[in-house]
Amino acid sequence: MSDTTWQLMLDSLWPMLSGAIMGTIPLALASFAIGLVLALVLALMRLSRRRWLSSIARVYISIVRGTPLLVQLFVIFYGLPPLGIVIDPWPSAILAFSINVGGYAAEVIRAAILSVPKGQWEAAYMIGMSHQRSLTRIILPQAARVSVPPLSNTFISLVKDTSLASLILVTELFRVAQEIAAFSREFMALYLEAALIYWVICLVLSSGQSVLEKRLDRYVAH
Amino acid sequence: MSPTDSSAAAPAPALLTVRGLQKSFGSNQVLKSVDLTVARGQVLALIGPSGSGKTTVLRCLNGLEIADGGTIEIVGAEDATHAPVVIDFAPAHGKRAGVPKKALGTLRDRSAMVFQHYNLFPHKTVLENVMEGPVVVQRRPRAEVEAEALQLLDRVGLGDKRDSYPFELSGGQQQRVGIVRALALRPTLLLFDEPTSALDPELVGDVLRLIKELAGEGWTMVIVTHELEFAREVATEVAFVDGGTIVEHGDPKELLRNPQHERTRQFLHRLLFPF
Numbered sequence: 001m002s003d004t005t006w007q008l009m010l011d012s013l014w015p016m017l018s019g020a021i022m023g024t025i026p027l028a029l030a031s032f033a034i035g036l037v038l039a040l041v042l043a044l045m046r047l048s049r050r051r052w053l054s055s056i057a058r059v060y061i062s063i064v065r066g067t068p069l070l071v072q073l074f075v076i077f078y079g080l081p082p083l084g085i086v087i088d089p090w091p092s093a094i095l096a097f098s099i100n101v102g103g104y105a106a107e108v109i110r111a112a113i114l115s116v117p118k119g120q121w122e123a124a125y126m127i128g129m130s131h132q133r134s135l136t137r138i139i140l141p142q143a144a145r146v147s148v149p150p151l152s153n154t155f156i157s158l159v160k161d162t163s164l165a166s167l168i169l170v171t172e173l174f175r176v177a178q179e180i181a182a183f184s185r186e187f188m189a190l191y192l193e194a195a196l197i198y199w200v201i202c203l204v205l206s207s208g209q210s211v212l213e214k215r216l217d218r219y220v221a222h
Numbered sequence: 223m224s225p226t227d228s229s230a231a232a233p234a235p236a237l238l239t240v241r242g243l244q245k246s247f248g249s250n251q252v253l254k255s256v257d258l259t260v261a262r263g264q265v266l267a268l269i270g271p272s273g274s275g276k277t278t279v280l281r282c283l284n285g286l287e288i289a290d291g292g293t294i295e296i297v298g299a300e301d302a303t304h305a306p307v308v309i310d311f312a313p314a315h316g317k318r319a320g321v322p323k324k325a326l327g328t329l330r331d332r333s334a335m336v337f338q339h340y341n342l343f344p345h346k347t348v349l350e351n352v353m354e355g356p357v358v359v360q361r362r363p364r365a366e367v368e369a370e371a372l373q374l375l376d377r378v379g380l381g382d383k384r385d386s387y388p389f390e391l392s393g394g395q396q397q398r399v400g401i402v403r404a405l406a407l408r409p410t411l412l413l414f415d416e417p418t419s420a421l422d423p424e425l426v427g428d429v430l431r432l433i434k435e436l437a438g439e440g441w442t443m444v445i446v447t448h449e450l451e452f453a454r455e456v457a458t459e460v461a462f463v464d465g466g467t468i469v470e471h472g473d474p475k476e477l478l479r480n481p482q483h484e485r486t487r488q489f490l491h492r493l494l495f496p497f
């Protein structure tokens with residue numbers, strides 16, 4: 001590679017990193033947080049004895065998981081305006097990603113709740129707890145530990161999926177890379193550089209996952 | 223003799239009275255009609271073959287299952303907040319919805335269960351396991367509960383394990399924590415479901431000794447057990463359960479030595495001579 005290519009990559013590093021810091025990471029964090037809340041609600045709906053609640057959640061999850069994320073994003077950003085609903089790029093992206101994470105994480109959380117032994121519910125009821133309190137104080141903390149690995153995967157996928165937001169004009173890591181590549185014509189160098197940054201972010205997240213798993217280790221029945 | 227003295231000769235008043243208790247799972251009628259009476263300070267041992275409905279009886283008493291017929295009457299401690307309560311599971315009340323939630327709550331408040339598999343909360347320390355009910359549910363002052371919990375843990379020899387997690391304990395230690403957790407709730411009735419059957423044989427003794435001590439202190443208990451020697455020594459009454467009914471009941475020494483029913487005889491024989 002020529003010196004000018006190296007120089008370009010070096011000069012692009014900060015713009016790309018700031019794309020990650022100002023775009024990719026907040027986008028992923030906000031969507032994940034909202035998505036998790038949604039997922040918890042959906043998981044509890046799925047587990048509800050009320051058939052209609054459970055059915056609504058089931059249909060939602062099926063649609064989210066059965067359609068491409070890019071299509072969901074475009075429906076919100078390009079599909080809604082003709083109906084008179086115009087949402088800016090950033091909120092559109094957060095909305096689409098949250099909805100998506102909600103669908104995937106709901107199944108993870110549901111499985112985690114079901115994995116807590118029945119005896120835990122019974123012990124909670126035995127000491128006088130209501131269903132609600134049993135869930136929040138006894139079951140969910142144990143389910144949380146079980147869901148750390150699969151939810152970490154969801155989050156890592158989300159970080160990479162946020163690159164799709166470049167297609168609806170959100171300035172994040174990949175869009176910065178695209179813009180620099182477009183005028184410099186150094187596609188390979190810049191896209192590899194972007195890939196490398198995504199990879200480093202995911203490495204950091206993976207090690208964070210290990211730390212979290214260790215800290216929550218006692219939360220699981222041995 | 224004063225009138226008070228003469229009344230002391232009468233049988234102690236019942237703390238728990240169960241009449242015609244029924245419970246089905248689908249078409250499987252697990253409890254056909256169970257009648258029980260346990261006086262204050264008495265220990266009732268339930269024995270019987272596997273699948274006969276012993277656990278189901280305890281679970282109904284603790285409100286973990288909602289019976290579909292019969293009544294449970296449970297009296298409280300001597301103070302006014304513990305008035306006797308009668309819960310009627312008569313089918314006329316309809317299924318679950320018919321049994322007042324409040325009555326079931328009372329049932330849970332007054333009884334505490336020690337589980338066969340301990341069911342300690344794995345994400346909480348020993349002390350937190352014991353304090354969770356009294357502090358979070360009963361809303362008693364934390365400092366008072368903690369002092370009482372530590373005293374109870376000390377007494378079962380686990381004071382130094384207060385900050386351990388359940389997985390760090392042996393089965394026998396976990397079960398003793400399970401017992402302390404039940405005691406800390408200050409129930410009027412203690413329920414034990416085969417409290418030693420998941421334990422290694424060398425750990426059984428400690429737990430049985432503890433239960434025997436509690437009996438000596440006047441706790442009222444219903445214990446499902448296969449430890450006949452223990453039942454003979456600790457129980458004030460033994461009831462043999464088979465096929466969802468109480469086939470016979472009576473004085474432990476008498477019943478275990480000289481059972482009146484053929485089914486009881488066969489069961490005891492199988493227990494004494496397993497092969």
Ligand SMILES: Nc1ncnc2c1ncn2[C@@H]1O[C@H](COP(=O)(O)OP(=O)(O)O)[C@@H](O)[C@H]1O
Pocket residue numbers: 247250252270271272273274275276277278279
């Ligand atoms: N939740 C349940 N659903 C369906 N059947 C049950 C349930 N709990 C217990 N049973 C059935 O009830 C019968 C009695 O069970 P149980 O009370 O556990 O007996 P025991 O404790 O005497 O061994 C068994 O046939 C068991 O399969």
Ligand SMILES: [Mg+2]
Pocket residue numbers: 276277278416
């Ligand atoms: Mg049983």
